[in-house]
Each structure stands twice: as structure tokens, then as C-alpha cells.
Amino acid sequence: MAIKMMDCDLVVLGAGGSGLVAGCRAFDLTGKKVVILEKAPKPAGCTYFASGMGESGPIKDSKWQKEAGVKVNEDPQDLSGQFFDWLVTATKGDAEKFFYVTKEGQGMFRAAGRISFPVDGGPNNVDRYKKYWDLPDQTIGPGRMGSWVVDHLSAYCKKKGIQILTSTRARRFITDEKNKVTAVLADTEDGELLVNCKACVVAAGGWGANKKLLRKYYPEKYTCGKFHSLCPPYLTGDCIQAAEEIGAHIDPTIRSLNFPGGFFGDGMMRHPWHTSLLRLTTGKCVVINLDGKRWKNEGSMGGGGGTDGYIGDQRCGVGIAIVDSDIVNEAASQKGGMGMMMPGESSRTTMKEDLEEEAAWDEAGASGNHTRKADSLVELALKMKVDPRALVDTIERYNKFCETGKDIDFGKSAQNLQKIQKPPFYAIFCNRWTQSSKGRNGICVNSEFQALNAKGETLPGMWAAGDGCTIFGGFIIGSQTQGVWNEEETAARTKLSRALVQAAAAASGKDTSGAGGQGASQGGMPPQGGMSGGAGGTGGAPGGGAPGAGGEGGRSGGMPMMMGGGAETNILEGKGSPCGGLGPAFLSGFCAGTFAAKYLAEL
Amino acid sequence: MSEKSSNLTRRKFMLAGSAAMASPLLLGAAGSLVGAKSAEAKMIVTNAQKGKGTSIYFIGHGCVGCQVCRTFCPAEAIHFGDTGNEIDQNKCEHCGTCYEECPICVVSQTEF
Numbered sequence: 001m002a003i004k005m006m007d008c009d010l011v012v013l014g015a016g017g018s019g020l021v022a023g024c025r026a027f028d029l030t031g032k033k034v035v036i037l038e039k040a041p042k043p044a045g046c047t048y049f050a051s052g053m054g055e056s057g058p059i060k061d062s063k064w065q066k067e068a069g070v071k072v073n074e075d076p077q078d079l080s081g082q083f084f085d086w087l088v089t090a091t092k093g094d095a096e097k098f099f100y101v102t103k104e105g106q107g108m109f110r111a112a113g114r115i116s117f118p119v120d121g122g123p124n125n126v127d128r129y130k131k132y133w134d135l136p137d138q139t140i141g142p143g144r145m146g147s148w149v150v151d152h153l154s155a156y157c158k159k160k161g162i163q164i165l166t167s168t169r170a171r172r173f174i175t176d177e178k179n180k181v182t183a184v185l186a187d188t189e190d191g192e193l194l195v196n197c198k199a200c201v202v203a204a205g206g207w208g209a210n211k212k213l214l215r216k217y218y219p220e221k222y223t224c225g226k227f228h229s230l231c232p233p234y235l236t237g238d239c240i241q242a243a244e245e246i247g248a249h250i251d252p253t254i255r256s257l258n259f260p261g262g263f264f265g266d267g268m269m270r271h272p273w274h275t276s277l278l279r280l281t282t283g284k285c286v287v288i289n290l291d292g293k294r295w296k297n298e299g300s301m302g303g304g305g306g307t308d309g310y311i312g313d314q315r316c317g318v319g320i321a322i323v324d325s326d327i328v329n330e331a332a333s334q335k336g337g338m339g340m341m342m343p344g345e346s347s348r349t350t351m352k353e354d355l356e357e358e359a360a361w362d363e364a365g366a367s368g369n370h371t372r373k374a375d376s377l378v379e380l381a382l383k384m385k386v387d388p389r390a391l392v393d394t395i396e397r398y399n400k401f402c403e404t405g406k407d408i409d410f411g412k413s414a415q416n417l418q419k420i421q422k423p424p425f426y427a428i429f430c431n432r433w434t435q436s437s438k439g440r441n442g443i444c445v446n447s448e449f450q451a452l453n454a455k456g457e458t459l460p461g462m463w464a465a466g467d468g469c470t471i472f473g474g475f476i477i478g479s480q481t482q483g484v485w486n487e488e489e490t491a492a493r494t495k496l497s498r499a500l501v502q503a504a505a506a507a508s509g510k511d512t513s514g515a516g517g518q519g520a521s522q523g524g525m526p527p528q529g530g531m532s533g534g535a536g537g538t539g540g541a542p543g544g545g546a547p548g549a550g551g552e553g554g555r556s557g558g559m560p561m562m563m564g565g566g567a568e569t570n571i572l573e574g575k576g577s578p579c580g581g582l583g584p585a586f587l588s589g590f591c592a593g594t595f596a597a598k599y600l601a602e603l
Numbered sequence: 604m605s606e607k608s609s610n611l612t613r614r615k616f617m618l619a620g621s622a623a624m625a626s627p628l629l630l631g632a633a634g635s636l637v638g639a640k641s642a643e644a645k646m647i648v649t650n651a652q653k654g655k656g657t658s659i660y661f662i663g664h665g666c667v668g669c670q671v672c673r674t675f676c677p678a679e680a681i682h683f684g685d686t687g688n689e690i691d692q693n694k695c696e697h698c699g700t701c702y703e704e705c706p707i708c709v710v711s712q713t714e715f
Contacts, residue, residue: 041708048706049669134674141669142706209665232707233665354683 003185003192008035008163009600011184011197013170013239016045017146017582018466018589019203020153021083024090025593026201027162029507030601034162035195037186039169040234043154044142045205046467047585048232051144056583059084059115068101070113076497080583082504083590084115091152098129098148117145146582168193170204170239173246173462180460181246199461199599201592202451206437206467207237217252217441240443240468248462249444249454251470284330284418285321286398287430289314292381292390294398297410318369319430320384322395325422328352355426369429377425384427395420437467445469447496448503449592461599465592466585500594507597658712660695660702662688665709672701672710 009032012023019036020043027034036043053059061072061081072081088095104112128135132143157164167189174183174194183196207213208231244250287298295314298321329352359373362383374380377395381388398420401407405414443451443464450458451469662672666687673681673688680694681701687709690701702710 042706044706044708049667132671132674135670141671147706232667233709234707 003194004188005194005196006035007196008033009198010034010201010596011195011199012036012201012203013184014038014045014202014204014466014468015043015150015154015164015166016203016205016466017047017050017149017585018592019045019201020150020157021087021586021589022201022203022463022465022593022596023162024153024156024160025086025590026507026597026600027160028086028090029504029594029597032597032600035197036157036162036164037168037170037184037195038164038166039204039238040232041167043150043164043166044232045150046208046232046235047146047582048142048150050146050582050585053080053145053583053586056080056587062115064088064099064101064115065113068103068113070101076494076501078493079497079500079587079590082497082500083587086590087149090156094152117148149582149586165193170242172242173200175246178460179247181462197461198603199463199596201589201596202239202243202443202462202464202468203466203589203592204239204468205235205237206231206440206442207240208235208437208467209233210236213237213441235437235467237437237468240441243443243451243459243462243464246459247453248451248459248464249456250441251444252441284327284416285323285428286395286420287319287321288386288391288394289320290316290318290386292386292388292394294394294410297407297412298416317431320386321428321430322380322391322420323426323428324420325424327418327420328355328426355428359426369431371429372427373424374427375423375425380425380427384429440470442467442469447492448499448595449588450595463592463596465588469588496591500591503594503598507594507601509601658697658699658702658714659692660697660699661690661692661711661713662701662705663709663711665707667707669706671704671706675700675704 009030010023010026012019012026012034013036015023015036015038019038023034023036026032057080059065059080060078061074062084063081064084065081066072077085088099099115099117102112102114102116128141128143129148132141132147135141135143154164156162165186165188168186169188170184170186172185173181174185176182181197181200183194184200186193186195213236240248240250285298286294287296289295355371355373358371362370362372372380372383374383377392378388381391397409398407398417401409401412402417402419405417407413407417445464446452446458449463449465449469451462451464452458662681668683668687670688672690673683677698677700678694678696680691680696681688682691683689699712702712
């Protein structure tokens with residue numbers, strides 16, 4: 001098969017959040033020919049499922065916030081504000097329908113002055129745009145900020161003639177004698193394609209779906225048993241490996257503390273934070289291992305990560321959630337918002353049926369760890385192949401804690417202690433899960449997002465962004481404390497923001513003082529929509545990070561995640577967010593695109 | 604025939620290089636469908652001919668369980684399975700909605 005050839009100025013690998021942002025931004029600044037290669041049949045990436053800005057902190061210094069009377073910093077405008085203003089301009093006309101600036105007392109988990117979404121109503125955590133309104137599970141699925149950005153930037157690409165070549169897997173970088181990337185070799189559906197380029201941005205994501213690499217990098221966590229993947233299956237780290245071949249340094253430092261490592265049930269209860277399972281597990285259930293023993297405070301089961309009681313430390317990496325009929329009925333009968341989750345009706349009301357159906361599969365002899373159901377604990381233990389004596393002892397001990405209201409083993413709070421006593425009992429099997437790799441073992445980059453080799457020299461013409469680069473390094477795109485930086489980090493972020501303004505000006509050949517497209521109208525204050533569940537907002541500092549962060553930053557990270565339930569959410573306790581979020585992806589893409597544009601303009 | 608082979612190539616391509624995925628499994632499943640030897644496969648083919656389209660859809664490995672397909676399926680033929688969503692081939696109307704809507708493109712389409 002003959003190799004097809006094409007020429008362009010900038011080739012972007014990966015049409016996810018960071019790739020689209022980088023490509024569109026570079027085109028916007030320079031007008032040069034940009035081609036985006038995407039391995040999957042459509043642009044989406046991890047970004048498509050993510051919701052909030054996550055570890056990069058909230059959007060600051062946006063013009064919208066300024067217009068809404070929030071105090072902003074203009075010299076330099078924070079890079080998140082630069083990004084957002086650019087995004088609004090690029091997707092002209094539609095952002096007003098989706099984003100808005102939170103006012104005092106509006107939105108339960110959002111501090112006043114934050115950019116939030118969407119405007120057209122509903123309780124906060126059901127905030128998807130119209131098309132995905134009816135998804136039954138609030139904890140996963142597209143329709144939030146990530147999807148919005150991907151959809152709109154894809155449309156932008158179409159309008160402006162930026163080619164997105166889907167089903168095209170970049171395989172190798174071709175370099176010249178100075179180690180500068182001159183072309184990318186890719187596989188397409190009909191043969192190989194050679195894309196000649198002057199520069200390239202690697203934004204192809206991490207390796208969260210690559211079990212081989214998971215076992216390699218985290219041998220102690222992924223030893224045996226199965227695990228669920230929350231990553232789109234395309235995230236296998238191809239481009240990271242390709243970059244390594246031409247000398248890029250793969251940074252092994254683990255910077256983000258918690259490797260994602262909660263767990264969730266198999267079968268119908270497989271969903272990570274399936275509201276029903278979450279409800280069962282965070283509140284009232286008892287989680288045991290294959291030895292029939294509890295090993296942690298179930299109240300913190302939401303994430304668990306590396307903080308306490310990681311499921312991978314248990315035998316075969318299996319956890320079993322035990323519930324009785326009272327708990328199931330109670331969970332199924334609850335209406336309206338529950339704690340932070342505010343799940344939709346459907347997933348909860350069908351929970352009992354789901355459990356019953358799955359138990360029926362098991363009765364029918366289906367293979368796999370389906371939910372078990374039995375009228376006595378002993379029978380249940382035998383069905384799940386756990387020592388009955390151990391299970392009965394554990395439950396009896398637990399029930400005593402319920403009577404005294406004090407869990408002396410693992411410190412579960414009194415409100416979540418409820419006896420396991422009413423048959424039938426259910427046992428829901430859970431396994432560990434994995435999600436996007438969040439910059440770990442990614443391509444090492446400098447503060448301009450240029451790829452580095454092991455000696456710390458830049459690889460000419462190559463930038464990296466998103467999950468596939470070390471965005472959680474010292475470059476203040478991400479922070480482990482959800483957007484709260486210390487002095488040193490603040491200085492670095494300010495420097496980066498300033499450098500971005502200058503790079504943008506140099507790239508576009510204009511003296512713009514901030515993000516591209518100053519002149520465009522912002523459409524004034526967006527309408528305020530019917531935010532119903534707003535009373536008692538957290539009212540943190542305008543534009544500030546911490547107080548309200550749990551709500552939208554809490555579940556993102558390439559995939560929605562890490563929403564603890566109820567009052568006992570302690571997954572973030574003292575450890576910083578375990579998730580990445582959209583912010584690092586977008587902002588790194590934005591930076592890489594801008595600096596690459598500057599490079600192209602100066603060629 | 605040419606259409607069929609191009610589809611298989613496409614799936615093979617999508618799986619290429621991802622050592623982590625159980626490609627033999629997926630391709631094996633497709634192979635048995637294409638062969639249409641078993642009674643079950645024949646039944647599926649008959650259903651497909653009755654329905655709107657002639658393609659057979661199934662959800663391959665890598666499903667993250669986001670439920671988009673389940674929500675949009677007009678025939679309500681999709682439910683949670685052991686490792687992700689599954690299509691009930693008896694209910695499937697072969698309209699291709701799931702194939703088009705799946706954000707991560709793990710729904711496979713096989714022509715007959």
C-alpha cells in the first residue's frame with residue numbers, strides 16, 4: 001500500500017480537550033494550516049465525560065466575571081480567564097446559553113463569582129445540556145462542560161477548515177538530523193498516512209486503559225483480579241511511547257497523590273458512583289473482603305484512593321457490599337436530593353429491581369460475580385464463597401456498634417450506622433477501577449509545554465499537553481489543593497499567564513493585551529436561569545478556590561468521579577483532590593497551542 | 604462483501620496497538636456472527652432483515668457504562684450487563700442509534 005502524504009504547519013495528535021483547544025488556538029492566532037489526528041472514530045477523548053475545572057482551580061479573571069462585578073486581576077489576566085475568554089469568542093453565540101456567573105446564594109457548591117454551567121436550570125448535579133438531559137445516572141456520561149467544549153470546538157474546526165482526521169492513529173514521529181519533528185506517521189483505515197509538519201502538539205491522552213502499563217507502573221496495585229476501566233479504550237499511551245522512541249523523557253514521578261482506586265460493583269451495580277450503590281455504600285452498607293472482614297470505614301468508600309483501605313490491598317482486589325432489605329427499600333424510596341448527589345429518580349427507583357434481576361441471573365447460574373441474594377447470612381456467605389462464621393461475626397459486631405452508636409473499629413459516623421438485620425440480604429461484588437492517568441508517566445515538559453529529553457533539553461518542534469504530559473508538575477496548571485496555591489506557585493502561574501499574553505501577541509502579530517479576539521461582544525450578562533437548589537450557598541471568596549470546590553471540581557478528572565455522598569465525605573481529607581479535571585487539560589492545551597503558534601509565526 | 608471486509612478492517616484497526624484490549628475476543632465474536640452458522644446467529648440475521656437496517660450492532664470491550672446508548676435507544680433494547688452495557692439482540696431494531704451516539708465508539712457495526 002502506498003503511503004499517502006499531506007502537508008501542514010501544525011499537527012495535533014488527539015482530538016480531546018487539550019488537542020482541540022491547542023489546535024483551534026494555534027489556528028486562531030496564526031491562521032496556519034492545522035491538522036488534528038484522532039485515533040477514535042470521533043473527537044471526544046476523556047474530556048467528553050468530564051464536568052469541571054478540577055485541580056486547576058476555578059476560572060479566574062474572565063471578562064464575564066468582571067462584568068458581573070467580581071474582582072478580577074487584569075495584569076496579567078490569569079490563564080484560565082484568558083482561556084475562557086478565548087473559548088467564548090471562538091464559540092461565539094452559544095456560551096451565554098451554557099455558562100453563567102454564580103451569584104451569592106446561587107448553586108449549592110459554587111462560590112459566588114464562579115463561572116458555572118449550565119444556565120437552563122435543574123439542581124446542580126444534573127447539569128447537562130439538553131441533549132443529554134435524560135441520562136439516568138448523574139455521576140457519569142457526557143453533557144457537561146467537557147462535552148460542550150468538544151462539540152463546539154469540533155464545530156469551530158469544521159467552520160474554519162481545520163481538518164480533524166478521525167480513525168487515524170499516530171504511530172511514529174519522523175525526525176531530522178537535529179532531532180526536530182518533521183512528520184508524523186499514522187495508520188488510517190486505508191493504509192498509512194505521512195503528515196509533514198513544522199511543529200506538533202502531542203495531546204493524545206494518557207494510558208489509563210492500558211492494563212499492561214498499569215501493571216508496569218503500579219505493580220503493587222494492579223496485581224491480580226479484574227478492574228473496571230473508566231477510560232475510553234483508546235487511551236493506551238501510543239503517542240507517549242512514540243515520543244519516548246525519539247528521546248522524550250517519560251517522567252516517572254508520581255505527583256498527584258491518589259492513584260484512582262475506588263471500587264464499584266459488577267453487573268448492574270457496576271457503575272462507579274451509581275447513585276444507588278453509592279447510597280448503599282457510603283451510608284449504610286457493610287463492606288467486607290473475601291475473608292469476611294471489614295477493612296475500612298464504609299463512609300469513605302467513595303474514593304478511597306490511596307488514602308485508606310485501598311481495595312487492591314484486599315485479597316484478589318475484591319470487596320463485597322452487604323445490605324439488607326431495609327437499606328434497599330429506604331434507598332429506593334427516597335425522593336429528591338440526597339446529600340451531594342441529587343440523583344435522578346430513575347437509577348434509584350429501579351435499584352431494587354436491578355438487584356433482584358441480577359440476583360436472578362446468579363440463581364440461573366450465570367458466570368461472574370453477580371449480586372447474591374439470600375434469606376440468611378450463612379446462606380449468603382456460602383453463596384459468595386466466604387467463611388460463614390467470619391461473616392456472621394463481622395455483622396454481629398457491626399450490629400453492636402449500631403446499638404452503641406460508636407464504631408470502634410473504623411470510626412464510621414453514627415448517622416450511617418444501621419443494623420444489617422432484615423432478610424433478604426444482598427451481596428454486591430465490587431472491583432477496583434482505573435481512570436485517566438492524569439499526567440503520570442507522561443512526556444516531561446518545560447514551562448512552555450515543550451517536550452524535554454532526559455537531559456532536560458527541548459525536543460525542537462514538539463509540544464505536549466493534556467493527560468499525556470506531566471501537567472501536574474511544577475507548572476501550576478494543576479494543584480493538589482484545588483486551585484489554592486502557595487506563594488511560589490502563584491508567582492509561577494503569574495509568570496505563565498504573562499508569558500501567554502506575550503506569546504499570543506507575538507503569534508498573531510497584533511498587540512493584544514490578553515486572549516485572542518478582544519473585540520468580540522460578550523453578549524452581556526448571561527441569563528440566570530432557574531437555579532432551584534440554591535439556598536445556603538457556600539459563598540466563598542469570589543474567584544477563590546477552596547470553599548466551594550467539592551461540587552464541581554470533585555468529579556471530573558477525565559472522567560466523572562470522586563463524589564462522596566452524604567455528610568461523611570472525607571475522601572479529600574487533607575490529601576488534595578484525587579482528580580485532574582478539565583482545567584489541566586484545557587489550560588495545558590491552551591498554553592501549548594499558544595506557544596506553538598508563536599513558534600510557527602517566528603519561523 | 605466488500606462492505607463487510609472494510610468494516611472488519613476498521614475494527615481491527617481500532618484495536619491495533621492496544622495491547623491492553625482483548626481484541627481476539629471481540630474479533631472472535633464478530634467472526635462467529637459473520638459466519639452465521641449457529642441458530643442464534645441466524646435468528647439475529649432474520650431480525651435484522653425485519654428491522655430498519657441490515658447491520659448488527661454489539662457493544663464491544665471498553666464500554667465505560669455511561670448509558671448514552673441506553674438512553675437514546677428507541678427500542679429500549681440496551682441494559683447493563685456484566686462488564687458494561689449490552690444490546691438485547693431480540694429487541695434490537697437495527698436503527699444504528701447506539702452506533703452513532705456512543706461517545707467513545709465502542710459499539711460495533713457489522714454488515715450482512
